[in-house]
Amino acid sequence: MANLIDSKEERTFDVIIIGSGISGGWAAKEFGEKGLKTLMLERGRNVVHNKDYPTTTMMPWEFEHKNQLTEAIKEANPIISKCYAFREDAMHFFVKDNEHPYVQEKPFDWIRGYQVGGKSLMWARQTQRWSDFDFEGPARDGFAVDWPIRYADLAPWYSYVEKFAGISGNKDGLAELPDGEFLPPHDLTCVEKYFGETVSKEYNKSRHVIIGRAAHITEPQPIHLEQGRGKCQGRNICQRGCPFGGYFSSNSSTIPWALKTGNVTLKTDAVVHSVIYDEKKGKASGVKVIDAKTKEETDYYARVVFVNAAALNTNLILLNSISSRFPNGIGNDNGLMGKYAAFHNYRARISGEYEGFKEFTTDGTRPNGGYMPRFRNVYKQETDFLRGYAAGVYTNRNSYRSEEGLGEALKANLLKASTLGNWNVSSHMMGETIPKETNFVALDKSKKDDWGIPQLKISIDYDDNDEKMVKDYLEQMTEMFTKAGFTNLQTNDSKAAPGLDIHEMGGVRMGKDPKTSLLNKWNQLHNCNNVFVTDGACMTSTSTQNPSLTYMALTARAADYAAKQMKAGEL
Amino acid sequence: MLASAGAVLLPSCVFDSKKMAAIPLHNLQLTGNQEELLTEIIDTIIPKTDTPGAKELGIPKFVLVMIDDCANKEDQALFIKGLDGIDAFAKEKIGKSFVKGLAKEREDVLASIEAKKGTISPEVEKAFGSIKGLTIWGYTGSEYVMTNYYKFEFVPGRFHGCVSVSTTPKAA
Numbered sequence: 060m061a062n063l064i065d066s067k068e069e070r071t072f073d074v075i076i077i078g079s080g081i082s083g084g085w086a087a088k089e090f091g092e093k094g095l096k097t098l099m100l101e102r103g104r105n106v107v108h109n110k111d112y113p114t115t116t117m118m119p120w121e122f123e124h125k126n127q128l129t130e131a132i133k134e135a136n137p138i139i140s141k142c143y144a145f146r147e148d149a150m151h152f153f154v155k156d157n158e159h160p161y162v163q164e165k166p167f168d169w170i171r172g173y174q175v176g177g178k179s180l181m182w183a184r185q186t187q188r189w190s191d192f193d194f195e196g197p198a199r200d201g202f203a204v205d206w207p208i209r210y211a212d213l214a215p216w217y218s219y220v221e222k223f224a225g226i227s228g229n230k231d232g233l234a235e236l237p238d239g240e241f242l243p244p245h246d247l248t249c250v251e252k253y254f255g256e257t258v259s260k261e262y263n264k265s266r267h268v269i270i271g272r273a274a275h276i277t278e279p280q281p282i283h284l285e286q287g288r289g290k291c292q293g294r295n296i297c298q299r300g301c302p303f304g305g306y307f308s309s310n311s312s313t314i315p316w317a318l319k320t321g322n323v324t325l326k327t328d329a330v331v332h333s334v335i336y337d338e339k340k341g342k343a344s345g346v347k348v349i350d351a352k353t354k355e356e357t358d359y360y361a362r363v364v365f366v367n368a369a370a371l372n373t374n375l376i377l378l379n380s381i382s383s384r385f386p387n388g389i390g391n392d393n394g395l396m397g398k399y400a401a402f403h404n405y406r407a408r409i410s411g412e413y414e415g416f417k418e419f420t421t422d423g424t425r426p427n428g429g430y431m432p433r434f435r436n437v438y439k440q441e442t443d444f445l446r447g448y449a450a451g452v453y454t455n456r457n458s459y460r461s462e463e464g465l466g467e468a469l470k471a472n473l474l475k476a477s478t479l480g481n482w483n484v485s486s487h488m489m490g491e492t493i494p495k496e497t498n499f500v501a502l503d504k505s506k507k508d509d510w511g512i513p514q515l516k517i518s519i520d521y522d523d524n525d526e527k528m529v530k531d532y533l534e535q536m537t538e539m540f541t542k543a544g545f546t547n548l549q550t551n552d553s554k555a556a557p558g559l560d561i562h563e564m565g566g567v568r569m570g571k572d573p574k575t576s577l578l579n580k581w582n583q584l585h586n587c588n589n590v591f592v593t594d595g596a597c598m599t600s601t602s603t604q605n606p607s608l609t610y611m612a613l614t615a616r617a618a619d620y621a622a623k624q625m626k627a628g629e630l
Numbered sequence: 631m632l633a634s635a636g637a638v639l640l641p642s643c644v645f646d647s648k649k650m651a652a653i654p655l656h657n658l659q660l661t662g663n664q665e666e667l668l669t670e671i672i673d674t675i676i677p678k679t680d681t682p683g684a685k686e687l688g689i690p691k692f693v694l695v696m697i698d699d700c701a702n703k704e705d706q707a708l709f710i711k712g713l714d715g716i717d718a719f720a721k722e723k724i725g726k727s728f729v730k731g732l733a734k735e736r737e738d739v740l741a742s743i744e745a746k747k748g749t750i751s752p753e754v755e756k757a758f759g760s761i762k763g764l765t766i767w768g769y770t771g772s773e774y775v776m777t778n779y780y781k782f783e784f785v786p787g788r789f790h791g792c793v794s795v796s797t798t799p800k801a802a
Contacts, residue, residue, distance in 0.1 A: 118784060120773045125692075129699040131656070246791030292787045420795050423788035462766055465744070466677050466737045473770055474681075474779050479795060 067360065072098040072324075073625065075346055075361040077331045077376060080177025082594040082610040083367035084309030084317070085220065089618035091320035095625070098359055099317070100329040102351060102368075103173035106152075106180065108287075108310045112300030114148045122147045141559055142170050144181050149298040152180050162503045164518035168558035169371065175327060176310035177369060178561065181298040184274040184306050185605035186226050187430065187449075188217050188237045192437050193602035196491075200436075200445050203399060203494045204570040206599045207580035210237065216612035224307040224611065225283050227291075227427070228272030236269070236432040236604075242277045244270045249416045250454040250482045251429040257543040262434070266539070268452055271430040274307035274608075286312050295426040306426070328352055330510050334364055334389050334590055336382035342589045343389065349510045363589045363621050363630055367614070370595030371400075374500050374566040375515045377592070390577055390584030396567060398499040400519055401601045403562040404448070404490030406553050407529045409536045411545040412481040413454070420456040420479060428453045433491070433603045435531065444527035448490040449603035450536065457483050484545050488532040491603045492557075493524055494565050519557050562606055564598035582617040589630050593617045653691055658698045658706055667717055668694065668761065670729045674736040675765045682774060684765055692768035693761060701760075712757020719743060719754060 073095040076086045083099060090097040105111070119125065126147045133140045136156040145153050154171040161169055172178040191210040198205040214237070221240040229244035247255070247270050255268030275291040276283050283289070288304030288311055297306050304311040317323040328351035335358060337344035345360035366373045374397050380389035388396050428451050435447030457480035461472040498520065502513035533550045540548055557563070570576020573585035578597050584590045593614040595606060624630040651658075651665035660668075669690040676684035684690065697709055716739075720728035723742060724735045731739065743750060743758050769775060776782035 118773065119782075120771055120776065123695060124700055125696075125767065125771055127696075127700050130702055131699070246789055249792035251791070290787075292785045293789050294785055416792075418795050419792050422790040422793045423786040424783075425789040425791070460770075462762075465675055465740050467679055469766075470676055470679065470681070473676075473766065474775070 070358065071345075071360040072096045073361060074098070074363045074365065074621070075100065075359055076365045076367055077346060078177065078367035078369060078372075078594065079175045079309055079314060079325065080172070080367065080369055080594070081179040081182065081309060081607050082614040083365070084176070084179065084313035085611050085614040086365045086367055086593065086618050087317035087323050087325075088223075088313040089615055090622065091317040091323040093618075093622045094320075094322060095622060097317070097323045098361065099314075099323055099325045100331055100346070100348060100359075101175045101177075101325065101327045102330045103175065103327065105325070105327045106174045106176050106300070106310055108304065108308075108315060109300070109302055112302065113151065115296075115299040115302050117148065117299075138168050139170065141168055141555070142561075143559075144298045146298075148296065149181055152298070159508065160506075161514050162506060162516040164516050165520045166556035167517040167519050168556050169517065169563075170558060170561045171369065171372075175314065175325065176308050179308040179607075180300055180310060182308075182561075182607060183605065184297065184426065185430070186221070186224075186228075186239075186272050186274050186608035187432070187604040188239055188272075189213070189602050189604055189609055190235050190237050192235050192433075193600070193604070196446060196602070197600050200440065202445065203600050204568065204572065204575045207569050207571045207576075212580070213609070213612050213616065216616040217608065220608065220611040220615050222280075223282055223286075224274050224312065225276040225280070225288070226272055226608070227275050227277040229270055231267065231269045233267060233269070233432060235434075235437050239272060241272065242275075242280070245273065245275070245277065245425050245427040246270070247429055248421055248454045248482075249419045250413055250484060251452055253416070254452065254454070254484070254539075254543050255429075258431075258539050261539070261542050265437075266431065266434045268429050268431055271427045271451070273427045275426055276305055286316060288312065291426065293424040293426060295424045297426060330512070331368065331376050332356070332510070332512055333376060333380040334366070335360075336380065336384060336389055336587065338382060338384055341384075343587055349512075351510070354510060362625060363591065365614075365618070365621075366590065366592045366596070367594045370563045370566065370598075371500055371515060371517065373592055373594055373596035374400075375502070375512070377567060377590075377596075378502050379512060385587075389590060390567075390586045392586050393574055393577075395496075395575070396577055397501050398496045398566065399494035399568055399599075400498045400500055400563065400565040401492045401494040401598075402519065402557045402564065403560040403601060403603070404492055404521065404525050404528060404557075405487060405560045406490075406525075406555055407488045407532045408485065408551045408553070409533060409540060409548060410483065410485040411540050411548040412457070413484055413543070413545050414481050415544065416482060417479075431486075435535075442527075442531060444524045444531065445493055446491040446524075446528075447603065448488045448528055448532050450486045450488055450532070452484075452486045454482050454484045457481055484540065486536055486540075488529070488536075489560075489603050489605075490525060490528045490532065491601050493522070494568070494600060495522065500566055519563075521557065562595070562601070564595040564601050564606060567592045567596040568599045569597050570599060581620045582613060591617050591621060651694070653694050655694065655698045657703070658694070658710070660694070660710070664710070664713055665694070666729055667727075668713060670736065671716065671740065671758075671761055672765050674733070674740055675762055676769050677733065684769055687769065687772045687774055689765055689768040689772070693764040696764050696768075697760065705760075708753050709757050709760060712751075712753035712755075712760075715751050715754035716743065716758060719750070
């Protein structure tokens, strides 16, 4: 038994980080830089930047099924096959359905990436800041609990992570979507600009179309070159891993940086069973790990534990961390752990065409799109539903070739330069959902996984507020598209189950009061302050923004606080 | 497995009517004759001229792999039925099996299937539609066409959101 051979000292660290995804990577970087002996645990295999991107240089014609899924894969994986990025070129980065089953009390498509880097390898790279309209939402509108922090608490940390990660964007000067430390923005198309001008005029400057702020290095700074990362080449096949390090991932950025400090140990195939609670000391003393392959159990010890296992798995680990002091999961005195989970509503889409700007087209490829910040209920409540939605806006010039004929005639048609058609215009919603006690995750009472850990039971659904929002989005977008002269409008409500947004959040929410929340303003468990949660599980509400940037900023901020407290002997 | 047994046959035996298709298949039960028929249909859709045709570019294999791996069982059954239907249609039209037809005759058979859309058997129509669609997909997605005709750029390195159509260099 390795346990008996290894000395406990060799298994003792200053900090243990559970998870190597977008937030865990940041924790490792911060603690490594601060000189703290850090252990980073990852349940999956290692994925080394560049070395382990098997498809990244494959040409489109080299994929046997032209990047489509086979029937056999779809049949074996009805859940993950629904994910837009689960295709021949990147399916090796996603958890297959039969590998890690979970219990769907209500339909929930849980999309996971169990490897070093987690989902930061395949994420959509949109990085919009939150504003106080988001942080003050729950208090103003009377749902969930008040956030214990405001924009001012996080703003310097947004700047801090943006500079290192490399975020492109335009300084738009919008109160509802604060500007950041931007590298040059990607271009909007002529039609996106025109659409933005139209809605600004039609809605008295209350609606905006901007270029998405995205984690792409459009102009490398010395800090990016130092990471070995270069300029984004706009290949737009990021989900395969980028040989240029053009987009931010833990693999290309924070993890190699952390390892370079010499203070961080990365352990893969390390399935975390639970956080260990020391009843005598009254705090967490480490984590119990099960080897993914040998199933051997080993305990690791540390003064501080950061739980960054991805939102729902963080809930699972904490709920499974049982002790006499915490029979319902570590830090869970109020019984709220796992509850008030929420997500983003991506159900509705609209598409159409525009006959203008026929003399213009686009050139090159853009790994980004247009973005409409939330315009509903921003300054005051004005609709019959709470909160609102942001919208992605994409346009491109349609081009086609005739496929008429056979033989030589068909061949000639196919080899001709394509004919440009109308502009395609489309949009999808990103709706804020209201965290509720009835939307929860819990440990299943009987089903266990292959490591003897209870399976997660997920019970999350839409509500009336979401239905109203879908309706409003489609009405408003139809109105705006119509005002812009877009035609042939098609609207669609996919009715997709929650989960495919891959923005699940909450369950271990931050708050001011230990009676109604689990974490304090520094992301520490109220009742066990050497355990920090800085991934999606900590989110009190969801806003409409893609959440990863906020996880990064929260993590860097919490790590800074933890390190100072450790130095001061408080932790 | 019957399908993979065909893979070890010598090339001269590939289209033996009693043998299975030469391309290793996972799901489809395709005879050597049916495989030859499919190959010739595909090569009639995109024949060799002064530039390579579908056969030379490996498109028949792509079409078969896609139907074998990416079509559901029901569509696969219809496809086989439709493929046989195309040959029956050829026999009626030109008095011989499709593969025995001259290039012009073959093209006439397929052209008349296209022209009779809506009035011929749905399996034939569907099978021909699938074959033509996949052939075009395979051809236009081939390295030859993408690099020589469509100026495919794997590393574009730029995006301009609004350029004049007349000055745009790209053909794709």
